[in-house]
Amino acid sequence: MPVTVSYPGVYVEEDASPSLSINNSATAVPAIIVGNDDRLVKGSDNQQCMRITSWLDYVKNVKTILGEDYAFDFGSSDDGHRDTAIRAYFENGGGYCYLVLGNCATARIPCYDDISLIVGQGVLDVDSADIGTLCQPGTGRFAIMDGSQSEMTSTYKPAWQSNPCVAVYYPYLRANWTSNNIPPSVVVAGIYCSVDRTRGVWKAPANVYLPANYQPLYKVIDDLQGQFNSGLAINMIRNAVGGGTVVWGARTLEDSDNWRYIPVRRLFDSAERDIKSALRSMVFEPNGQPVWEKVRSAITNYLYGLWQAGALVGESEKEAYFVQIGEGLTMTSDDIAQGKMIVNVGMAAVRPAEFIVLQFTQNVGQG
Structure with a gap:
């Protein structure tokens, strides 16, 4: 909430809500x-x-x-x-x-x-x-x-x-x-x-x-x-x-x-490791819509970076990945009562072109 100022001096404005961002860790150690x-x-x-x-x-x-x-x-x-x-x-x-x-x-x-x-x-x-x-x-x-x-x-x-x-x-x-x-x-x-x-x-x-x-x-x-x-x-x-x-x-x-x-396996390993590490800061936070939106936004931004870098397949973000979280979507009321926050994450990983097949046709009759 904004601080009301009326006299010269130093004012303190506290924001107790946690921030969440996902960093790319080292992938090959x-x-x-x-x-x-x-x-x-x-x-x-x-x-x-x-x-x-x-x-x-x-x-x-x-x-x-x-x-x-x-x-x-x-x-x-x-x-x-x-x-x-x-x-x-x-x-x-x-x-x-x-x-x-x-x-x-x-x-x-x-x-x-x-x-x-x-x-x-x-x-x-x-x-x-x-x-x-x-x-x-x-x-x-x-x-x-x-x-x-x-x-x-x-x-x-x-x-x-x-x-x-x-x-x-x-x-x-x-x-x-x-x-x-x-x-x-x-x-x-x-x-x-x-x-x-x-x-x-x-x-x-x-x-x-x-x-x-x-x-x-x-x-x-x-x-x-x-x-x-x-x-x-x-x-x-x-x-x-x-x-x-x-x-x-x-x-x-x-x-x-x-x-x-x-x-493919190592990309998923890397993403799982990065997201898991970031979500540790959400443990014991209120299991409700504001926190769910922070989690969804942070994971979405992380996956968007992977897509932009060429790690994921798809002409659009929708084709490349999805992030789902919410009551009635990934969690039941019982899940929430038991303290469970469940997030579904999907990625369309790029696969290597292992076999490149060239098909040549002799176009007979073309002058």
Whole structure:
């Protein structure tokens, strides 16, 4: 209510109503599993994880914990494999991340709201209970895992369970600065970070070239990829026509139309995470029309931004998304009496053009 002023001085006008806006959070923050050797992470604040921002930051932390004489030789030791993986991650565009012990991943990763990617890095098996616990719809986390370390053939039978929050990559890679085979998951995790920064989480992290010195350990031909590009899909890293190594696949381990593609699943993860975070400020607010309108307006503005950026399909906002909230629409009187605020949010996510079919017709008889 406006303050009535009648004499010179300082007047206070208070507005107790909460404001609500939804911010875009970081979409690609990996937790890289580094085995069960606790020497590295024991020096960090929580005794379980190490947050690093760059390769140089990693070097500094390792030398602080393991000694200034520590040698980064990228050899066949456990240290060498770990160092190789972290360097490959940052060389391929990776941003800040966490190093997490494999034996405490399920306990520690959920403690970090910003972790959105789990990177197996040749350590965590895609069949393990860790993936089922950490990466499911609603968790906001997506797993990047490694396929077979040996050469796959047409008789290879993956035993993995269908999961829309997991993507698998094959084959391992080699680079001229290490004698180790490099897990594809760390390389692709760096690409996820780079694509998210430059294009957005809705852009498939595929048709992206690796640095020139990275080469697939095994050759992938069309027939092999065709066999593993449906059902429990495995995404291939291949030598491209004309040279270069390219990520050539963007599928999850779910073959349904809804969650087949990585960017669709990750876009929903990102939106769910952002909206959930913003709505925490509405807990214990009056569950009535004024608050409902604030929630509807905030989510609508957020989705409008996604649509404008190209993340959603539709020539109009109505085609691209909807937000519903209200008694008789999303809530009953009983829901409201029980303190439930229910919001329906719909998005028409953009799907990648995985198959581009050119149809040529010879127009005979035209002069």
